[in-house]
Structure formats: structure tokens, C-alpha cells
Amino acid sequence: MLWTRTADEAPHRVLPDGCTDLIWLDGELFVAGPDTRGYVPAVVPGAHYVGLRFPPGRGPDLLGVPADELRDHRVPLDALWPGADVRRLAERVADAPDRAAALERIAVDRLPGAPRPDPLLAIVVAGLRAGEPVSAVAAAAGLGERRLHRRALAAFGYGPKTLARVLRMNRALDLARTGAPFAEVAVDAGYADQAHLAREVKALAGVPLRELLP
Numbered sequence: 001m002l003w004t005r006t007a008d009e010a011p012h013r014v015l016p017d018g019c020t021d022l023i024w025l026d027g028e029l030f031v032a033g034p035d036t037r038g039y040v041p042a043v044v045p046g047a048h049y050v051g052l053r054f055p056p057g058r059g060p061d062l063l064g065v066p067a068d069e070l071r072d073h074r075v076p077l078d079a080l081w082p083g084a085d086v087r088r089l090a091e092r093v094a095d096a097p098d099r100a101a102a103l104e105r106i107a108v109d110r111l112p113g114a115p116r117p118d119p120l121l122a123i124v125v126a127g128l129r130a131g132e133p134v135s136a137v138a139a140a141a142g143l144g145e146r147r148l149h150r151r152a153l154a155a156f157g158y159g160p161k162t163l164a165r166v167l168r169m170n171r172a173l174d175l176a177r178t179g180a181p182f183a184e185v186a187v188d189a190g191y192a193d194q195a196h197l198a199r200e201v202k203a204l205a206g207v208p209l210r211e212l213l214p
Helices: 059-063 083-095 099-113 119-129 134-141 145-156 160-176 182-189 194-205
Strands: 002-006 020-025 028-032 048-054 074-076
Touching: 002 099, 020 059, 020 083, 020 099, 028 083, 048 099, 059 099, 083 099, 119 134, 119 145, 119 160, 134 145, 134 160, 145 160, 160 182, 160 194, 182 194
Parallel strands: none
Antiparallel strands: 002 048, 020 028, 020 048, 028 074
């Protein structure tokens, strides 16, 4: 998913979503790894961001590094790829009339040399997103729970239980943004009750649910 943003004075909280981002920021390319907790980055007002968000499990294949090595980190791309190549790519994005399309082109050009998407990862994400227990997800993927945990660390940056919590929180946020009552959101998103929802959002996002809504 492509996204753009121009920083302003208002704080912008980044929330865990299981994804990895390739970001161009005023001439520099860097990678934002999967987060375990929400945070507010320090920004310069007026700074222009262009980002490409890889769905859970896909970023590591294209970037060539396990997701757990990027967890909770912002890493310059030239720490992962040859510096000369990264400088050339950053200049290409800077000079492009459509910077988002140019950034996407970087990923497209990596596809032929990247591993094919692991179909088991889609099974894992779908199962966890549906609220299935880790044991059932492991069985559906044909993996033992320990092996699933190792695969999940490399693909998603954290184990399946943490990924399940992150996906559930984001589903709850989507529901809450529709205006649904928090008690209803808790039930529909798979929490034990509204108090459970409140604890989990505060633990993962760093602020209460109400502060995350428009």
C-alpha cells in the first residue's frame, strides 16, 4: 500500500500493524520495521514522506532481511543494500514526477530475485485475524507451534500470539472508527469485555482507545 504524508505540528502516532514500510523522507530511504508498541516519531514540520507498506510477512522477502532484525527499528536502507545502489534509488525517487510510483517501482524491480510468497504465511495471517487459537493456526499450516513461532519471527517480526494481538487491535480500531459503542467493539473484535479491550489498546498503542479516534 502506498502512502504519503507531509508532517505538521500535530503529533502523529504510529501504531503496530504487523507491517514493514519502505520510506523516502526528503531524499533519504529507510525501512521501518514491525512495531510492538505505538509511538510518536520526532518530525520536522513540512518534511515530506512517501511510503510503501508491505503486508505482514512480505517485507522481509523483498528487503532481504528477517523481520525480527527490524522489529521496533528504523534502519537506513544503505545498511541493508549497497550504498551506491541506495543513493541512485533515492535520487530517482526525488527526481520523479510521481514519487509514490517511483518508490513502488523499487519493490517491483526486486520481485524477480525475491523468494515467492510463502502460502503458509497467508494461512497464518488469515487464521489469527479470524481469532483462531495459535494451536489451530499451527495445525492448519501443518506446523508445530515451536516451528510456527520461529517462522513467524522471521516473517512478521514477532511470534503468532503477538501478531494476533496486533491484528485484533487494528480490527477493533476499524470498528470503533465507525462509531460503534466500545462494548460492541469489544465483542465483535474478540475481546472478553470492554475492560479487556481497553487494557490491550493501551498496552499496544500506548494511549487509551478514545485518543486514537478522530
